[in-house]
Amino acid sequence: MSRDICVCLDFLEDHHRTQIENTAARGGMSVHFFTPDQREQALAFVPQAEVLYSNIPALLQAGRQLKWYCCCYAGVDNYCAHPELFPNDECVLTNSNVYGLTIAEHTVMAALMLLRRMPEYMDRVARHEWTGGLAIGSIHGITAVLLGTGQIGQCVAERLRALGAARIIGVNRSGRPAPGFDETHPTGELDAVLPKAELLVMAVPGTGETRHILSRERIALLPERAYVINVGRGGAVDQQALMDALNAGRIAGAALDVVEPEPLPPEHPLWETKNLLITPHVSGNLTLAYTRDRNVDSFCEELGNYIAGRPLAHAVDRTRGY
Amino acid sequence: MSRDICVCLDFLEDHHRTQIENTAARGGMSVHFFTPDQREQALAFVPQAEVLYSNIPALLQAGRQLKWYCCCYAGVDNYCAHPELFPNDECVLTNSNVYGLTIAEHTVMAALMLLRRMPEYMDRVARHEWTGGLAIGSIHGITAVLLGTGQIGQCVAERLRALGAARIIGVNRSGRPAPGFDETHPTGELDAVLPKAELLVMAVPGTGETRHILSRERIALLPERAYVINVGRGGAVDQQALMDALNAGRIAGAALDVVEPEPLPPEHPLWETKNLLITPHVSGNLTLAYTRDRNVDSFCEELGNYIAGRPLAHAVDRTRGY
Structure with missing residues (x-):
C-alpha cells in the first residue's frame, strides 16, 4: 500500500514540487499535488492520504486516514476552535x-x-499640498513592548534593536526569556509594563486567553505618546476602546493589520478613526517569495521528522490554541 | 573687545543654550541668542559677530566681520551658488x-x-476596500545601489545591512571606499552598476555635477523591478524622464522627498504619477529631537575646534559645493 501525501496549495512553483517529492521519496512516500481550483479531485484523493499540506478545512475534514495536517499558515485558531474539522483524533496539526x-x-x-506622521503627510499629499514641519519620532532610543515573543516577536525585536531601540520588553504567557529581548514578563505583569510602552507591538495568537487582552483599562495605561501595532489577531484588541482612545487623542496612533470582522465592512467606523493606519491583513501572507520558500523548507524539514518517526517540531496544542 | 557669537535659530531649548554658552565661555567668547522673529535685532547685532550659527542668508550677508558661518542644514547648495551672500571672503562655511x-x-x-505596495494598499483603504494579495518584495536579500556615500548614505547602508540586504553598492565622485558598503565605484561607473539596482537610493548634494545625474538614459538602465528613492536634491533627477518611466511601468516605483520646484505647485503632474510616493521634503529637517540635539553637539564640537585654532571639520569647499 502506497503512503500518500496530498498537497493542495496555490503558491507552489516547480522547484518547490521537486523539493517536496525528493524529501518524500527518501521515506518511500509519494506526493499528489492539487491546486485549490482542483478541489473536487483533491477531495476525492485525500481520504487515502496520510499527510495533508494545505489551508483548506474541507480537505482536512475528508481526510479519514490523516496522521498529520500541515497548515501553511501561522495562525490556526480556526482549527483549534473547531475540533469537528478533524475526522481523526490521531491527526497532528x-x-x-x-x-x-x-x-x-x-x-x-x-x-x-506612525512615528514619522505619514498618515497626515499622505493626506496632505492627496490634496496636492506641499507642507512639512510635523514633529516626528524615531525608532532610535525608543522603548518597545512586544506582546508575544514567538518567531514573529523575535524577528521584530531583532529589527528594532538593529535600528537603535533603547529597550525591548517582551511579554508572554509564562514570562520565559526569549532571544533579543532585554527583559520578559508574564502576561500577569502586562499592566506594569504598558506605561513604559512608546511602541506596543501585538503578535499573539487568537485564543480565549488573548481575547481583548488589550482591554479598555489597559489602553488607559499607555502613555499619550504611545503607538500600537497589531499584527496578530483582531480579537486581541478591544476595538471600540481603541477607536475611542485614538479619536480622543489619548494615544498617538495605531496600525491594525488585523481587525474584527474581516473583511472590514465598508461602513465600519474603524476606517475613519483618527491616526489609524489600516492594512487589509497583509503583514504576513504568502505574497513574498522568501516566505513561500521558507514555507516549503519548513514542511520538508517537518516531513523529515515525520518519516524518521521523530516528534513534529511545530505540533500545535489544540486545546491551548497555538 | 568682546568676541561675539550670534545664534539665530528657532529650535533651541534651554539646555541647548546652556551647552553653547558653556562651550563659548571656555574660549572667552560670548553668545547672543535670537529667534527668527527677532530678525531686526539679529540683523543689528550680527555686524559685530565673529561667528554665526543660523540658516538665514540675510544674516550672513550682514556679517561684515564673520570668520565662520555654521549653517544648521546639511545641504548648502544655495550658499555655494551665491558667493555674494558672503560679505567677507575669509568667512568659512x-x-x-x-x-x-x-x-x-x-x-x-x-x-x-514601495516594496510592500503601500501606495496601492492605501488607495484601497481610502476607498474602504479590504482586499490583499499583491505580490511584495523585501529588503532581505535585495541589491541596493546608493548614489552618495557620505554621512546619510552610510546611515542608510547600515540599516539596509541590518535588515538583511544582500549587496550594498556605493557610488561617489572618486570611488573611494566608505564604511558599510560591499563595493564603491566612481560616478563614471554608474552606468555599469545601475542594471543591478533593485533599490536605488540617491543622497547627493545639489551641485553642477549632480544635476540630472539620474538622466533619462540612466533610468533606462534600471531593471523593471527597480525602486528609486531620492532624499538629496530634486535637481539630481530628470524628473520628466522619471515620470515617463513610472507612468509607463518601466520601473516599479519611486519615492521622492525632494523635487523641482519646491514647493511643488498643486497642478504639477508629479502629484498624479503612477507608483510614486511623494513627501514634502521631510526626510531630514529638525523635526526630530535627536537631530536637534546632534545639531547643537556638532556646532559645539566645531566651536571647540574654532577656539583651539584647529581646522573646522565640516568646512565646505564652496567651489565644489559640499
Missing part, C-alpha cells in the same frame, strides 16, 4: 512559523510611518 | 552632518512602503 521576516518588515514600516 | 539617522529612517520606511 502543525502550523508554519515562517512569517516572522515579512511581518517584522511590515511592523518596522508601520512603526516608522 | 560649515554645514551640519547630523541628518543621517532621520533620513535613513525615512529611506527604510519609503523602501518598505
Whole structure:
C-alpha cells in the first residue's frame, strides 16, 4: 500500500514540487499535488492520504486516514476552535512559523510611518499640498513592548534593536526569556509594563486567553505618546476602546493589520478613526517569495521528522490554541 | 573687545543654550541668542559677530566681520551658488552632518512602503476596500545601489545591512571606499552598476555635477523591478524622464522627498504619477529631537575646534559645493 501525501496549495512553483517529492521519496512516500481550483479531485484523493499540506478545512475534514495536517499558515485558531474539522483524533496539526521576516518588515514600516506622521503627510499629499514641519519620532532610543515573543516577536525585536531601540520588553504567557529581548514578563505583569510602552507591538495568537487582552483599562495605561501595532489577531484588541482612545487623542496612533470582522465592512467606523493606519491583513501572507520558500523548507524539514518517526517540531496544542 | 557669537535659530531649548554658552565661555567668547522673529535685532547685532550659527542668508550677508558661518542644514547648495551672500571672503562655511539617522529612517520606511505596495494598499483603504494579495518584495536579500556615500548614505547602508540586504553598492565622485558598503565605484561607473539596482537610493548634494545625474538614459538602465528613492536634491533627477518611466511601468516605483520646484505647485503632474510616493521634503529637517540635539553637539564640537585654532571639520569647499 502506497503512503500518500496530498498537497493542495496555490503558491507552489516547480522547484518547490521537486523539493517536496525528493524529501518524500527518501521515506518511500509519494506526493499528489492539487491546486485549490482542483478541489473536487483533491477531495476525492485525500481520504487515502496520510499527510495533508494545505489551508483548506474541507480537505482536512475528508481526510479519514490523516496522521498529520500541515497548515501553511501561522495562525490556526480556526482549527483549534473547531475540533469537528478533524475526522481523526490521531491527526497532528502543525502550523508554519515562517512569517516572522515579512511581518517584522511590515511592523518596522508601520512603526516608522506612525512615528514619522505619514498618515497626515499622505493626506496632505492627496490634496496636492506641499507642507512639512510635523514633529516626528524615531525608532532610535525608543522603548518597545512586544506582546508575544514567538518567531514573529523575535524577528521584530531583532529589527528594532538593529535600528537603535533603547529597550525591548517582551511579554508572554509564562514570562520565559526569549532571544533579543532585554527583559520578559508574564502576561500577569502586562499592566506594569504598558506605561513604559512608546511602541506596543501585538503578535499573539487568537485564543480565549488573548481575547481583548488589550482591554479598555489597559489602553488607559499607555502613555499619550504611545503607538500600537497589531499584527496578530483582531480579537486581541478591544476595538471600540481603541477607536475611542485614538479619536480622543489619548494615544498617538495605531496600525491594525488585523481587525474584527474581516473583511472590514465598508461602513465600519474603524476606517475613519483618527491616526489609524489600516492594512487589509497583509503583514504576513504568502505574497513574498522568501516566505513561500521558507514555507516549503519548513514542511520538508517537518516531513523529515515525520518519516524518521521523530516528534513534529511545530505540533500545535489544540486545546491551548497555538 | 568682546568676541561675539550670534545664534539665530528657532529650535533651541534651554539646555541647548546652556551647552553653547558653556562651550563659548571656555574660549572667552560670548553668545547672543535670537529667534527668527527677532530678525531686526539679529540683523543689528550680527555686524559685530565673529561667528554665526543660523540658516538665514540675510544674516550672513550682514556679517561684515564673520570668520565662520555654521549653517544648521546639511545641504548648502544655495550658499555655494551665491558667493555674494558672503560679505567677507575669509568667512568659512560649515554645514551640519547630523541628518543621517532621520533620513535613513525615512529611506527604510519609503523602501518598505514601495516594496510592500503601500501606495496601492492605501488607495484601497481610502476607498474602504479590504482586499490583499499583491505580490511584495523585501529588503532581505535585495541589491541596493546608493548614489552618495557620505554621512546619510552610510546611515542608510547600515540599516539596509541590518535588515538583511544582500549587496550594498556605493557610488561617489572618486570611488573611494566608505564604511558599510560591499563595493564603491566612481560616478563614471554608474552606468555599469545601475542594471543591478533593485533599490536605488540617491543622497547627493545639489551641485553642477549632480544635476540630472539620474538622466533619462540612466533610468533606462534600471531593471523593471527597480525602486528609486531620492532624499538629496530634486535637481539630481530628470524628473520628466522619471515620470515617463513610472507612468509607463518601466520601473516599479519611486519615492521622492525632494523635487523641482519646491514647493511643488498643486497642478504639477508629479502629484498624479503612477507608483510614486511623494513627501514634502521631510526626510531630514529638525523635526526630530535627536537631530536637534546632534545639531547643537556638532556646532559645539566645531566651536571647540574654532577656539583651539584647529581646522573646522565640516568646512565646505564652496567651489565644489559640499
